[in-house]
Amino acid sequence: MALALEALDISKRFGARWALSRLSFTLEAGRSLLLTGHNGSGKTTLLRLIATASFPTAGVLKVMGYHSQDEREALRPLVGLVSHASFHYEDLSAAQNLTLTAKFLGVEQPASVVTGLLDRMGLVARADSPVRQFSAGMRKRLAIARLLMRAPKVALLDEPFGELDPAGIAQMEGLIQELQRQGTSVVLATHLVEQGQRLTHERLHLEGGRKVTPV
Amino acid sequence: MALALEALDISKRFGARWALSRLSFTLEAGRSLLLTGHNGSGKTTLLRLIATASFPTAGVLKVMGYHSQDEREALRPLVGLVSHASFHYEDLSAAQNLTLTAKFLGVEQPASVVTGLLDRMGLVARADSPVRQFSAGMRKRLAIARLLMRAPKVALLDEPFGELDPAGIAQMEGLIQELQRQGTSVVLATHLVEQGQRLTHERLHLEGGRKVTPV
Amino acid sequence: MTPILPLVVLALVVAAIVGHVAVPAVRPWAWKAVGALGAAMLVSLWYFGLYWAPPEQFMSDVGRILYVHVPHVWMALLAFTLNVGCAVAYLMKKSWVTDALAESAAEVGVYFGAVGVMMGSIWARPTWGVWWDWDPRLISTTVMLLAYVGYLALRSFTEDPERRATWSAAAAILSYVSLPIVWFSVRWWNSLHQVQSNPSTVDKPMVAVLRWGAVTMLCFLFVFIVKRYEIARSRQTAAMELPPLEAPRAEVA
Amino acid sequence: MKRPSLLGAAWLVLKKDWQIEWRTRARLTAIIFFSLATLLLFSFAMGPDIVTLRAHAPGYLWLGLLFASVLSLGESFRVEAENQALTGLVLTPVEPRAIFIGKVLGNASLLFVLSLVLLPVAVALYDVDLGRDPLSLVLVLFLGCVGISAPGTVYSAISANARARDVMLPLLLFPVLVPLLLAAVSATKFTLQPDPQEQLGSWLKLLTAFDLIYLSVGFLLFPKVAEED
């Protein structure tokens, strides 16, 4: 079967410190991965590499068969990332932020798609407020809406439950399962291990940027 | 008994929107409060009011008997806030950030206090890295270390478990209990309701900036 | 001066530096040999420039500073050309070699340029009567140096090696645009400063000494860049090695 | 789903910047008043001699534009640095070259508007005569604004992510812009004052050459600086 992720001895250095060290693993397309590890173990760094927001210092990373650096143009439409940095324009409203993405993606009828997504994430009442005035959870919801619009083949979720209220957490779980049903590989980094294990097939535990077997 | 918090019909407006509407409640000194509510319901806003980072548009808020705006100088040494904004200087190291606070507080022997706190929060190995290079969880840990140094009478914790790894969450729970034993009133805003209820005595549920009885 | 000559010199310098970088066998001694040659030539340049060459037609003995002023500025231009070449090479294919070479070339270039400008300024005092004048050549040269100081500042303010390399490569290319302007400024804006002259209009001995000076400075340019390159590389390699495959085992009590 | 073309994407980037600008309405107003203050300061600091002032008016005008451009360029990438929005854009994905085109157009048009606003001010403060060759004057202003914006966009993308970004941008940008500025000042001079030797044409050519060089270099370089690697 095709591979969603294929990491061949990848390492990532910041300054003089290795955030990821010689990591090798594979993930079959359609299967989902749970990423765990202590604070600072390299989860966010790994997700950013997969999302092509940054590239390995050494080693080769292939996502959906594409080389993450050399073939990034072909790869980018296939991956979506929700991370600590929200990528929102603070001075645009929620609707404007989403519409912008929709137009870049060439979505047909952006207006109705955007309203639909905002409604789904419970932001419709605040659609025209600039993101600067949003609470932490509302920002997270907007980031999730953007991910849904992109309908990625590989969805990268970095602590998606953080800042969400209980209803939002339940909804997020539903969304993850829905994505999986559509054949999307979800890579989920979270500290809520049980919850994560319920939602995924495999697990990668990092310690100091290295793959270890969780105890 | 003395009151840690006394809110008399307080409201807070941002632009044309009321983030908090006519809120009244009291909390006895030494008792702890759980703050829950949907995303955008006003938890962070309320905590910032109590911390004197911002002031009510209307109504009177008293913390430890002090008027939160008029007597803020006397009040500030008594409250400590850990919130979404971390207050760190990105270009100073973890140790430098803490030492700065220690010096402003007039802590004796700042160096050993700082090392002790960094050790406790598991940051000692990264004491000299600038905060800019920290992961999300490491920032949170540093913010908690700063709160501990201040030894407040009212500790305001805004989603303290977010971004922490399982060990960190367990430690945080221990810290909350320890603070309570020392007579500190903890105000805990979190979406993990069960966990929060285990740790606190009372609960305030907000909906659209108003106090409601949770269902 | 034929237009092809600078290119030939550039090719020679690049070949020499690449040879030095690529062939480990020559590394221990080649730079010493060239350095020694340069030192010897410097001593003789002293004699040739100060005694042997005839005094300059209009400036008499003051004009003799020409033999070091001009080579210095030439070397700076040469070094910046090397720098931009490395920058382009880096952007086409990432390599720490070209990055390090670009850094050393820029730094050495700023050194030669600064000394050259200082000499020009010293020269200007007796000939033009001022330390400095509002002359396109002087200003464009100084501004070019400032551009490269900015380049070096950008390098030193960026911690991440990859970012530093890419960003500074971009800055190098944009800065290089000022180089042809330095060269042509004397023509575009009518200036006090000497227009490039042609060997045929200048005294044979003067041309000879000037070229002697240029070769002397070439030796130094080579040595400086090669040594600076080694420093840059040694700073890099500390961080270049991959982490070990197995995690270093924790101390067992 | 049909993705927009390179120019279509550039247009979207430009429109987005206008939306932000419209919501805050800060940038244009602020840089207009800033350069007004600068022009005033020049005339204050240089004293009241109207002949000198008039002679140096092109210089003052371009310096005012230059300083304003630093602010405006910085602001144009500050909005991209918040929340790492530029990375978000690249991952959407938007071609970095489309971002470059959009940003250059946005910055250049803002500067150009500013320069047109400053013309009557220059008349009032420095008593210059705009009627001599207004078309060439506008052309010179336009070419100069494009020439400032092209390398400015590349450098502000760099410095938006660098430490001490407010200070890095002018440090990198000014030396690169000096030749362009000089050409612009000379060209402006010959549109405001008599041009007996017909030098304007060659300055215009030089300006155009600068613009083309900077635009193409920027176009090639921008993708490298917009992405981390």
Added chain:
Amino acid sequence: MKRPSLLGAAWLVLKKDWQIEWRTRARLTAIIFFSLATLLLFSFAMGPDIVTLRAHAPGYLWLGLLFASVLSLGESFRVEAENQALTGLVLTPVEPRAIFIGKVLGNASLLFVLSLVLLPVAVALYDVDLGRDPLSLVLVLFLGCVGISAPGTVYSAISANARARDVMLPLLLFPVLVPLLLAAVSATKFTLQPDPQEQLGSWLKLLTAFDLIYLSVGFLLFPKVAEED
């Protein structure tokens, strides 16, 4: 636990800024080279007439310092805006007035160092004569730098939190600074050129008055702008 006094806290604020400066080492280097470039630009844009240049040297010097101060002030509160560090400082608690004193000292000393560095440059570029009255010159520079920093600190605290802050600062600051700048330019002129009517003294008095006014107004206003309400 003995909390530091007002001055003690101000000193801590100052030291913290130096620590940040030391770690990035960016600000001082960058503003020095920036103002070098600015001084070069002025004379480049104004043309080669050495007599005019020398006459306007004080103006150029102060304009260079002014533009550098905008960058340096902006940077000085950019570090406070990240992570809402300024709010954190106020909640620590640090008296806002201590923050004001520390910041003014830091900004003024940085500017003063810069102005000293620029003096020899002015000699080289504009051929001015520093030997006439060096002590008064240094005094004028010092007073001018303090005068720029006091309102500059208040305004950059405001604009660090305002939208589009890069552009807001100069917009607010420049109009306020025009009188001070005029005084500083005139005073500088009379330390570099003959002063037959002995005007220097009165300019110095005026400068001192400005400084005192700005310092006390800033001291009173800063707590209002450092805290939300």
